[in-house]
Amino acid sequence: MQAVDYILVGQGLAGSALAIQLLNQRRKILVIDQPDNNTSSRVAAGLFNPVTGKKMVKTWMADTLFPYLHNFYSQAEQTTGEKFFFPMPLYRPFLSVEEQNEWMARSADPLYAGYIQEIFSSNAFRYVNDPFGGLLLKQCGYLSTTRYIGAVRKWIEKEGYISTEHFDEQHLRIQQDHVVYKDFQAAKIIFCNGVHNSSWFHWLPINALKGETILIQSAFEENIIVNRGVYIVPGMKSGEWRIGATYNFQDKNPGITPEAKTELEEKFKDLMDISYQCVSQEWGFRPTTPDRRPILGSHPEQPSVIIFNGLGTKGVSLAPYFSDVLIRWMENGTPLNKLVDIERYKSVYWTSPK
Ligand SMILES: Cc1cc2nc3c(=O)[nH]c(=O)nc-3n(C[C@H](O)[C@H](O)[C@H](O)COP(=O)(O)OP(=O)(O)OC[C@H]3O[C@@H](n4cnc5c(N)ncnc54)[C@H](O)[C@@H]3O)c2cc1C
Numbered sequence: 001m002q003a004v005d006y007i008l009v010g011q012g013l014a015g016s017a018l019a020i021q022l023l024n025q026r027r028k029i030l031v032i033d034q035p036d037n038n039t040s041s042r043v044a045a046g047l048f049n050p051v052t053g054k055k056m057v058k059t060w061m062a063d064t065l066f067p068y069l070h071n072f073y074s075q076a077e078q079t080t081g082e083k084f085f086f087p088m089p090l091y092r093p094f095l096s097v098e099e100q101n102e103w104m105a106r107s108a109d110p111l112y113a114g115y116i117q118e119i120f121s122s123n124a125f126r127y128v129n130d131p132f133g134g135l136l137l138k139q140c141g142y143l144s145t146t147r148y149i150g151a152v153r154k155w156i157e158k159e160g161y162i163s164t165e166h167f168d169e170q171h172l173r174i175q176q177d178h179v180v181y182k183d184f185q186a187a188k189i190i191f192c193n194g195v196h197n198s199s200w201f202h203w204l205p206i207n208a209l210k211g212e213t214i215l216i217q218s219a220f221e222e223n224i225i226v227n228r229g230v231y232i233v234p235g236m237k238s239g240e241w242r243i244g245a246t247y248n249f250q251d252k253n254p255g256i257t258p259e260a261k262t263e264l265e266e267k268f269k270d271l272m273d274i275s276y277q278c279v280s281q282e283w284g285f286r287p288t289t290p291d292r293r294p295i296l297g298s299h300p301e302q303p304s305v306i307i308f309n310g311l312g313t314k315g316v317s318l319a320p321y322f323s324d325v326l327i328r329w330m331e332n333g334t335p336l337n338k339l340v341d342i343e344r345y346k347s348v349y350w351t352s353p354k
Helices: 013-024 062-080 097-106 145-159 258-271 315-332 343-349
Strands: 002-009 029-033 085-087 090-093 116-120 134-137 141-143 161-164 172-174 179-181 184-191 207-218 225-228 230-234 240-244 276-288 295-298 305-309
Touching: 002 013, 013 029, 013 062, 013 145, 013 305, 013 315, 029 145, 062 085, 062 145, 062 315, 097 116, 145 161, 207 258, 225 258, 230 258, 240 258, 258 276, 295 315, 305 315
Parallel strands: 002 029, 002 184, 029 161, 090 225, 184 305
Antiparallel strands: 085 141, 090 134, 116 134, 172 179, 179 184, 207 240, 207 276, 225 230, 230 240, 295 305
16 A cells, blocks of 8 residues: 555646645645546636736735746746746737726726736737727736646656546545545545536535637737737747637537637637637636635545635636645645635535535
8 A cells, every 4th residue: 555645636727736736845645637638727728817807807816816826837847847837918908098098097006006017008019909009917928738737747757646547436435534545545635626526525516617719820929918808828839829718607518619619709800900710629617616716625524535626717826826725724724715615615505425
C-alpha cells in the first residue's frame, strides 16, 4: 500500500491549482484524471478580466484574486519551465459619448484607478469598431489552459503520482481517519471533477452551463484582447483568435450547434470590421452554482471527503486563490469564507445519506 497525503480526483483548473499548491508544500499526492477534450478547462479561452458585465463593475474579490493569480501562474511557469500565462491589456470599445464620459469620471475613483491603463476618446485600434474610443484595462490576459494543464501534469508525474483512469467509486473505502483507493491510502480525498460531480456530492446544486466558442483566422495583429458582446482572445497559432462564448442553461446535449456559431459570428461582426475564416468550433459545460461562488469543504458525514468545485465562468481567476484557502482550512483549520463554504448548501439541500 502506497501512502500519500491527498488523493485528487480531476485535473482541470481546480485540480491543477490544488496539485501545484500541495506539491509546493511538499505534500505527497495522487491525482486521478481521465482527460477529455470537452472538459470545461480544456475548451476555456482562459480569459481573466477584473472588470466585467454589462455594467462593467469590478468582479467579486478582484483586489485579492488578481494580484494572487498573476503571482501564482508566473511562479507555475518557473516551476514547470513552460510558457502558458499571457498578461495583456483588454480593450472595450465605448458605445456612446455618455459611456466615454462615465469612464473619464470613474478613472479618478481609487476603486478603479488600478485597473485602467488608458481611456481613448476616438478610434484607437485598426479593424475594431470603436468610433467613441474605448477603455483599455490592465491586470487582464489569458491562460493557455491546455498548455497549463499539460505542464502541470508533467510536473505531477515528476513529483507525485498520476493515474490516467476513470475514478471508480466502487474502489473507494472510507475509514475513520483515512481513505483507501486501490493501492493508495491518503488522509483525505478531494473531488475536483467539475460537472461530473462525485456521488458523494450529488446533492449539491452544481449546474452545467453550456458554452461554445469558435476559432478564427484573421489578419488582426494587435497585442490586446477585445471584449464587447464577445471576447476575442489570441489562439495558440499566429493569426488565430478564439471568439466566445455562448451561455446556454437549456441545452444539455454534448456537441456544437449552428445557432451558437451564428450568434458568435454576428457579435464578432458588430465588434470588428475584418475578414476571417472559421477554423473550428468547441463546446463544454461550466460547473456553476446558483450564487456564482465556488464550493469548498467536506461531506456532511465524512470529514475525509472534500470538494473543490463550482468555479463557474471564472475558473482561471478563482482556482489559484481558493486552492490556497482550501489547503489552509484542511491543514490549519483556518475558517472558510462563508460565501464559499459548503455549509451554506447543507441546510437547504442535504437530506439523506449517500
Ligand atoms: C466555452 C467555455 C469558455 C470558458 N472560458 C473561460 C474563460 O475565458 N475564463 C475562465 O476563467 N473560465 C472560462 N470557462 C470556465 C472554466 O472553464 C471553468 O471555470 C473551469 O474550467 C472549471 O474547472 P474544473 O477543474 O472545476 O472542472 P473541469 O474542467 O470539468 O475539470 C474536471 C476534470 O476532472 C476529470 N474527471 C471528472 N470526473 C472524473 C472521474 N470520475 N474520473 C477521472 N477524472 C474525472 C475531467 O476529465 C476533467 O479533467 C469557460 C468554460 C467554457 C465551457
